[in-house]
């Protein structure tokens with residue numbers, strides 16, 4: 455199973471940001487320490503300042519005041535007049551539009567700016583991004599998703615200390631979005647470079663992020679590990695509202711070919727049955743369970759059509775601020791946490807309360823990530 459603590463600990467490429475920046479009437483204020491491993495999402499509504507913060511990290515804009523440090527290296531210190539130029543920051547930057555050189559073939563675009571020629575590394579990146587068949591094409595002949603894969607390849611081949619991706623899936627249709635997301639997910643497992651990933655889509659976030667910086671009006675509302683923040687009732691309006699979801703880590707337990715089903719094991723040994731998944735036994739995966747798709751009962755329901763019933767203990771509850779008829783609940787399943795939402799009437803009639811053992815009836819399980 456993915457070692458999340460390992461993927462999120464601070465390392466030699468941790469990024470410390472303490473900035474104040476004004477652009478027109480909009481200001482960005484941030485005081486953050488981001489881990490030097492895994493994927494950190496900058497997340498927030500349109501206009502919350504995600505791209506502005508990314509541009510400050512990249513060096514495309516300079517903060518009026520503040521410091522930015524990557525590992526041991528000071529990139530910006532307004533008091534000491536330090537401002538390392540964009541091309542010296544060793545960051546791979548991929549914008550929403552791929553910005554490829556139109557008169558170079560893909561091969562030429564990928565090779566651009568590489569100082570040391572390492573054929574094996576080139577080959578590895580090309581394979582990882584599935585762009586080997588595109589090497590002799592010109593950018594104008596590429597689809598949107600292909601062009602972005604080439605842009606990501608070019609950024610990686612510059613051997614960056616950190617990869618910055620600004621909404622890389624924007625403008626792609628559903629299947630192309632999923633395809634590029636799968637390539638990026640694959641990369642995150644194969645290449646040990648921290649990624650800062652700008653997004654405004656909670657589903658994308660659940661699939662890709664290990665850590666989260668939640669932005670609103672240029673301010674940091676919350677920051678931390680994604681699965682921790684998804685459990686916070688107060689952040690629900692920012693993280694999908696009615697469509698908020700939990701993330702559970704699981705692994706493939708066994709397959710039932712007769713019924714085309716797969717059983718997945720949670721860390722505490724409880725099993726979930728899902729439509730057949732084409733993955734080997736023991737393979738880890740990340741599940742996204744929408745809050746609205748979890749119902750509660752006091753006992754297991756043997757005669758129910760709910761195949762997925764998990765024994766859980768209520769950890770905490772709170773009324774939902776924007777819906778007086780609903781209660782939010784956090785449930786413990788072994789070491790993992792699952793959120794649920796019931797009407798206040800059901801809550802009272804079932805006598806639900808913290809520490810009570812319940813059965814969580816799970817209606818829908820989506821795969822957020824298949825490594």
Ligand SMILES: Nc1ncnc2c1ncn2[C@@H]1O[C@H](COP(=O)(O)OP(=O)(O)OP(=O)(O)O)[C@@H](O)[C@H]1O
Nearest residue numbers: 477478479480499500501502503504505506507654
């Ligand atoms: N150069 C600029 N001068 C003045 N205001 C700017 C400038 N660039 C951005 N802004 C404003 O700063 C705010 C934040 O913009 P930013 O692009 O960082 O948001 P965002 O969260 O990335 O949004 P989106 O998801 O729509 O890309 C917006 O109100 C925008 O209009």
